[in-house]
Amino acid sequence: MRTIDLRGRELSRAELRALVPRAAMSADEAVERVRPLLEAVATRGEEALRVQAKEFDGVDGHTLRVPPEQIEASLATCPPEVETALRELIARLRKGSAAQVPEARVTTLASGATIRQRWQPVSRVGLYAPGGKAAYPSSVIMNAVAAQTAGVPSLALASPAQRDNGGLPHQAVLWAAALCGVTELYAIGGAGAIAAFAHGVPEIGLEPVDMVTGPGNIFVAAAKRVVNGIVGIDAEAGTTEILIVADEFADPGYLAADLISQAEHDEAAASILVTDAPGLAAAVQTEVMARVEATQHAQRARTALAGPQSAIILVDDLATAVRVSNAYGPEHLEIHTVDNEATLESITDAGAIFLGPTTPVSLGDYLAGSNHVLPTGGTARFTSGLGAHTFLRAQQIIEYDRSALAEVVDPLIALARAEGLPAHGEAVTARFENRD
Template structure:
């Protein structure tokens, strides 16, 4: 069902490992060519284009693309009490962790008397949050997007999720209910690339354009985000989900198999990778997979994911080699199921999120751990972070110098400007001073000291 990659006895550099580790085919460039006309059409025709693509891709056209507030309220009221409690626990934990992520970290540094530079962390004004509605209605993605945006202080939040034919053209009721619990009432029944285009360009009379688009989606959503980057800010180009489990012979095979299956359940392109120095564990996990997949509700989807090129069991010589493979793979989700798991986790450099020990499965992070589940995929964890409060903040420097503060540094600024052959830059500084009184200011090749102008020694 799942292939084996045997790296034992091979001395491989990091770049070799990166080429060898399993990865799903994910051609965003090809998808971008498909969605480019959709984006242009939404920009040109607005709601008429949304209706056409809703019919074509979602097979239903909502009565109103903006979901009525009453529908959101009905979704909240219709929640099973146990499910509502689960939503509220997840929201509370994510909000508490988000509050510790930094929110407003404004600072001021006094570099010299009268010379201050501050950094203000300012939330973006308006964000569009995309919530997928394909193989699974990811109501959890609502809170993973909305909570950190709210904690950051974003004023206006809009959510888009595909219309569902089974629910009269509205997004899934669970998606609407979580929006309602979070106080979000600007919700659109729009999916796919057209939703991203709606957010980026705006649709007159329906939806105002946003400053930032966040949230996961299929390859066409990713392609739309790539094409519209620059027109609008984006969080990341998220691909299919993936899990890596780094395990030694102390791991419980049933736990490892269950965790690999949990992510394979998402998508036929989902990646599931076991990295181990224990061949006997790999054999036991393989046997567990056979029996567990056969009994799973989404057996066909899971089997396709586990049997694809993006999934494998990787055999290594020792734990150090396993850590090297894990860093090369840079998994979206990395589980550490080894002896002294915390110390092993501390040695990991590249992962979207790290789950430590037998009692921290990825499913916990998907819903209610308090962490984010919007994480970098396709190896991007080597340079990118998961969605968090800082995603919704802009760092803006505030420069506040007085006369003495500028006088102290004026000579250096003018010298630097002259070296770059931008004399007007220097003149913008020197023009502020009385040359007879300001010591150290350089103007037109002359230096001024307390006694007056003297020739430049250069």
């Protein structure tokens, strides 16, 4: 991993954002690469999806919509210990997601004047689960359970077709769909899946959705950016990121293991350590080099750790480390300091935060009860991770009786006249005209 030395430098937030590691390919570049793929699906539907499946997934002639009975039958091949783990993930996530559903409230402004606040789920959601370098049944569950907890009535799931599974999505994706009760599943991947959700594909019975959610690589994130506005999106959840803020008391072995755990996702994954302890930085470098060789995906992890998106950043103190983290806005933030709560108080921008030596990011990936679909690429500065709240819309229901309306006639007319909109006031006074 390269080292970026920021010691002795007074840098603004904008300067820090320019200096923190980022992937070589920008989101804008990815948008231009996926736009033709999206347009092809919008205009040519199934034909374009099959062309893209052959080019990107190496699959041809497969069934794009998976029969529901095939989803259910897949559980026969699920190892018992995996099914147990998936069921535990579902149970924990349902509890964590339930806490994200706000209660309906009624505000009484005066006698006979009320505003009811309710939270209405979107009607139909397209859930995306990646399927390139790994299988992601956990992502299926993260999306489906959050949407179900919010009360979304219609769910469609898409995941790339697999050559070694007869053109179906990965077997583990089928298991997760079955356990969550998702019956509408498509063997469609990448940008094409996002376009199919947004525009619909009548030939295969895929109706357009109202919102698209789920993680993916930078091209999936770019596709979501393009369709945003045609449909809603959760966030641009692209290639994974971990940033660790640590002081001299942190365990270098733990930090190295956590950096590698995210690097194994993808060659473009970002692994960053920010510390005020040069000795710790050196120890982590040594641990990373030793541990990465023993991991199954050593080559992939080495590439990610050596890439421009990964680094060890040296700073003067923990306050500066926190400023670096906030400027970066990491998807996953780990805090390993002598006083984690004090460090946490200054953190403002992160997708999910993991405190202390026994709370690794991989816990959040699976069984913490939190959701692992999180904003990447710095978007945690202005958006949150996936949850039941993602699928809910705040709606205000206003009800005034005649007496309550009468109390605000004069100030309402005054405001309407001030804005040059007298008919607004007349719409109120019409309620008090004598029509005899």
